[in-house]
Amino acid sequence: MAMKLREAGYEVDVAQNGHEAIILLSSRRHDLIISDLELLGKNGLEVLREIRRHPEYMTMPFVLFTRTDPRHKTDNANYGNLMQELDALGATYLPKTASNLRQFPAIRIVK
DSSP states (O other): OHHHHHHTTOOOOOOSSHHHHHHHHHHSOOSOEEEESOOSSSOHHHHHHHHHTSGGGTTOOEEEEESOOTTTOTTHHHHHHHHHHHHHTTOEEEEOOHHHHHHTTTSOOOO
């Protein structure tokens, strides 16, 4: 995904884990955060929670990819809790499907 974004003309920072993502955010201004829920160290949701504690990141767009797919609802309780928290924190959720990954960032992100 980073390669596709760079080819489209975007500057991209890539973190290897959640802790590194927090450090990168403090190093320079970013316009968008794209994360996977499943990260080493802090997961994507923990990164989102932490950055939302800082006023300068309260409205920064945040896209979270995860294997949980609302169409399948295999884990209804966890899915519902995750969706509620993402909505409360102002994040956008996208299922980690081949189609979504292939089309991003061309797909329209709708909350």
